[in-house]
Structures are given as C-alpha cells and as structure tokens.
Amino acid sequence: MTDEFETGLPSVRQMQALIKDNTEVEVKLVTSDLVVGKLRWQDTNCLCVIDHYDQPTIVWKQAIVFVKPKA
Amino acid sequence: MTDEFETGLPSVRQMQALIKDNTEVEVKLVTSDLVVGKLRWQDTNCLCVIDHYDQPTIVWKQAIVFVKPKA
Amino acid sequence: MTDEFETGLPSVRQMQALIKDNTEVEVKLVTSDLVVGKLRWQDTNCLCVIDHYDQPTIVWKQAIVFVKPKA
Amino acid sequence: MTDEFETGLPSVRQMQALIKDNTEVEVKLVTSDLVVGKLRWQDTNCLCVIDHYDQPTIVWKQAIVFVKPKA
Amino acid sequence: MTDEFETGLPSVRQMQALIKDNTEVEVKLVTSDLVVGKLRWQDTNCLCVIDHYDQPTIVWKQAIVFVKPKA
Amino acid sequence: MTDEFETGLPSVRQMQALIKDNTEVEVKLVTSDLVVGKLRWQDTNCLCVIDHYDQPTIVWKQAIVFVKPKA
Numbered sequence: 001m002t003d004e005f006e007t008g009l010p011s012v013r014q015m016q017a018l019i020k021d022n023t024e025v026e027v028k029l030v031t032s033d034l035v036v037g038k039l040r041w042q043d044t045n046c047l048c049v050i051d052h053y054d055q056p057t058i059v060w061k062q063a064i065v066f067v068k069p070k071a
Numbered sequence: 072m073t074d075e076f077e078t079g080l081p082s083v084r085q086m087q088a089l090i091k092d093n094t095e096v097e098v099k100l101v102t103s104d105l106v107v108g109k110l111r112w113q114d115t116n117c118l119c120v121i122d123h124y125d126q127p128t129i130v131w132k133q134a135i136v137f138v139k140p141k142a
Numbered sequence: 143m144t145d146e147f148e149t150g151l152p153s154v155r156q157m158q159a160l161i162k163d164n165t166e167v168e169v170k171l172v173t174s175d176l177v178v179g180k181l182r183w184q185d186t187n188c189l190c191v192i193d194h195y196d197q198p199t200i201v202w203k204q205a206i207v208f209v210k211p212k213a
Numbered sequence: 214m215t216d217e218f219e220t221g222l223p224s225v226r227q228m229q230a231l232i233k234d235n236t237e238v239e240v241k242l243v244t245s246d247l248v249v250g251k252l253r254w255q256d257t258n259c260l261c262v263i264d265h266y267d268q269p270t271i272v273w274k275q276a277i278v279f280v281k282p283k284a
Numbered sequence: 285m286t287d288e289f290e291t292g293l294p295s296v297r298q299m300q301a302l303i304k305d306n307t308e309v310e311v312k313l314v315t316s317d318l319v320v321g322k323l324r325w326q327d328t329n330c331l332c333v334i335d336h337y338d339q340p341t342i343v344w345k346q347a348i349v350f351v352k353p354k355a
Numbered sequence: 356m357t358d359e360f361e362t363g364l365p366s367v368r369q370m371q372a373l374i375k376d377n378t379e380v381e382v383k384l385v386t387s388d389l390v391v392g393k394l395r396w397q398d399t400n401c402l403c404v405i406d407h408y409d410q411p412t413i414v415w416k417q418a419i420v421f422v423k424p425k426a
Contacts, residue, residue, distance in 0.1 A: 029136050058137055061415075063101065065414070066415060100207050114153050116151065117152070126210070128208050205279070243349060244312065254294055315385060328366075330365070339423070341423045342421060343420070
C-alpha cells in the first residue's frame with residue numbers, strides 16, 4: 001500500500017518542493033473529493049494538507065489520484 | 072495491502088497522538104462513508120473508531136481516504 | 143493484496159474473538175454492499191461470513207472497508 | 214496485487230473444492246458486476262468462471278469482492 | 285501493484301494465447317469501461333489492446349476486472 | 356502501490372517514447388477523470404502530464420486505468 005519513498009525520486013522531490021514553497025495545491029482523491037490547501041508534510045503513507053482555516057487533513061497516499069499546483 | 076507501520080513515521084505518530092488525546096476525528100472511506108468518533112487503537116491493518124454510542128468500528132486502513140481532526 | 147496476518151496483531155485477534163464469540167457483524171465492502179452474519183473463519187486473503195440462512199459468503203479482505211459488531 | 218497462493222490456505226482450498234465439485238457460484242466484482250457460473254481454474258492472479266453458454270471469463274482476483282456458492 | 289508475471293502461470297499463458305491467436309476480447313475495467321479489441325502485448329504492469337481503428341490503449345493491469353474472449 | 360519500474364519493460368519504454376515524442380495522450384483515471392496533455396516525466400510512483408495551458412498534473416500511477424495516444 002505504500003509508495004516508494006526515496007528522496008531522490010522526482011515525485012518525492014516535487015512534493016517536497018511544493019511543501020517548501022507553500023504552494024497551494026488541489027489533491028484529487030479516489031472518492032472524487034478535491035482537497036485544496038497547502039502541503040505541510042509527507043511520509044511514506046500520508047500527505048498532510050492544511051486548508052484555508054488552518055485545519056489539517058491527513059490524506060492517505062493510497063487514495064490520491066493526482067496533485068495539481070493551483071495555477 | 073498494509074501500510075508501513077514504524078512508530079517513527081509522522082503519520083503513525085499523528086494517529087497515536089489522536090488516540091492518546093481522545094480527539095474526535097472524521098475518517099473518510101473509499102465508499103464515501105464518513106465514520107466519526109474517537110480512535111481507540113491502530114495496527115498495521117486497521118484503525119478502531121468508537122462512535123458516540125460507544126460502539127466500535129474496525130476500519131481497514133486500505134479503505135481510508137483521509138483522517139481529519141474535528142475542528 | 144494480502145494483509146499482515148500475524149496472530150499477535152490486535153486486528154487479527156479481534157477477528158478471532160468475533161469468530162469465537164459467534165458475534166453478529168456487519169461487513170461493509172468497497173461496492174457499498176453490507177454483508178451481515180457471523181464470522182466462521184479467516185485467513186490471510188479472506189473472511190467467511192455465514193448469513194441467517196446458513197449460507198457462506200467468502201469475502202476477499204482486499205474489499206473490506208470496515209467490520210462492525212452489531213449493537 | 215497478488216494474493217497469497219499457498220495450497221494450504223483455507224481460502225485457496227475452498228476455491229479448489231468449488232472447482233472440483235463444479236459448484237455454481239456468484240462472483241461479485243468491484244464494479245458491482247456479478248459473474249455467475251462454475252469455476253474452472255485459479256492461479257495467483259486470476260479465477261476463471263465458465264458461464265451457462267460455456268464461455269470463459271478470466272476474472273482478476275484483485276477485483277473480487279466476494280464469492281458465494283449458489284444456494 | 286504488479287501481478288505475478290511468470291510465464292508458467294495459467295493466467296499469463298492464457299493472455300499469451302489470446303495475443304498469439306489474435307482473439308478479439310473485452311477488457312472490463314474498474315471504471316466500468318469496456319475496452320474491446322485484440323491484445324498486442326503484455327508485461328508485468330500493462331496489457332496493450334488494439335481497437336478496430338488500429339489505435340492502441342495501454343491498460344494498467346491494476347485496473348482490470350476481467351478479460352473475456354468475444355464469443 | 357508501486358509499479359515495476361525497469362527500463363527494459365515494454366510499458367516503461369512506451370511511456371518513455373511518449374515523453375520523448377511529445378505525443379498528446381489521454382490518461383483515464385479510477386475516478387473516470389480524463390487528463391489530456393503531454394507526458395513530461397515518470398518515475399515509479401507518478402506520471403506528470405502537461406495540459407494545454409502548460410499546467411502540470413502529477414498523476415499517481417496507482418490511479419491510472421489506461422493511457423491512450425491521441426489519434
């Protein structure tokens with residue numbers, strides 16, 4: 001259920017860049033929910049998204065369909 | 072089907088903190104069901120949620136989309 | 143696709159307790175089907191649920207969303 | 214994506230018994246499709262179901278929700 | 285996310301036979317889409333289906349529900 | 356959750372060819388979303404699709420149903 005989580009991987013580095021740059025992103029989930037906010041942290045299982053009210057959502061990576069930086 | 076389950080992982084520690092602090096959470100599932108309650112225990116396969124009537128729901132981690140502490 | 147299946151795990155022991163105690167359970171599946179009955183056996187792949195007509199349903203664990211003892 | 218496939222497992226033996234006994238089964242899939250017929254063979258990836266017109270359907274085990282012998 | 289991909293497995297050999305024999309098949313996917321055409325190649329991740337207009341669709345095996353030779 | 360990612364695999368090479376040739380593709384996802392654009396990079400977890408407005412979408416491979424070069 002876990003991703004490869006090596007810090008050299010492009011996908012892992014991209015997520016790290018989005019965290020570091022405080023980029024607002026859309027995270028589309030398998031339920032078709034769209035979680036919008038800033039990425040705070042990731043590990044091998046999860047990605048933490050902070051919304052506009054500063055509330056965290058701990059997203060399971062297994063449920064991610066795509067991540068899209070907001071234009 | 073199993074998560075990485077090392078106690079050093081941020082995601083595992085966050086779940087442990089939510090258990091310890093008796094925080095009410097929303098657990099969104101792949102069926103779009105939302106299970107609301109307090110986390111009692113977790114292991115590598117499952118997460119146990121206790122609802123307002125003190126009834127347990129044993130949630131398979133493979134089916135979790137996100138966990139959100141109630142604001 | 144298989145769970146961790148060590149008899150020391152809380153989730154595995156809980157299922158064993160539900161089998162031994164003949165507890166009626168609801169098993170929610172990824173299709174949103176709800177299978178209701180008593181658990182007869184489990185292994186690493188499957189969980190066998192016996193319904194009111196004594197008919198078995200062999201549930202693939204990969205498809206389980208949650209298990210809930212009937213209140 | 215593959216199941217454990219050891220011939221000693223209850224779930225594997227049950228499928229083998231259903232194949233050997235020519236039992237008619239219902240196979241529920243993640244798309245909510247129900248494939249009805251007799252099991253001809255299984256391996257670690259797939260389960261082959263023969264319908265009433267003697268046509269095979271090669272079902273991916275990853276997509277199985279449950280198997281139910283017809284009453 | 286990958287299947288077992290040993291050429292001795294019945295399911296792998298069946299797919300190879302369908303490729304070799306140019307059999308028209310229906311591939312049912314988790315989205316309920318049905319891809320119809322002839323199988324050109326497979327590997328551990330994917331199955332390539334060629335439709336009537338000779339266009340390839342590279343199907344991820346993780347998304348396959350069943351494969352059915354057209355009657 | 357990760358694919359086999361060996362550069363010798365047909366599926367990996369096909370994706371590399373689509374990246375190199377700047378081919379426009381349709382990527383069908385488990386939510387039934389269709390992402391249309393050009394592939395920029397892939398790794399073991401993700402595939403990056405650039406749309407007509409030059410915006411990237413980082414698609415999780417676990418969520419891919421099929422990839423189809425636009426005719």
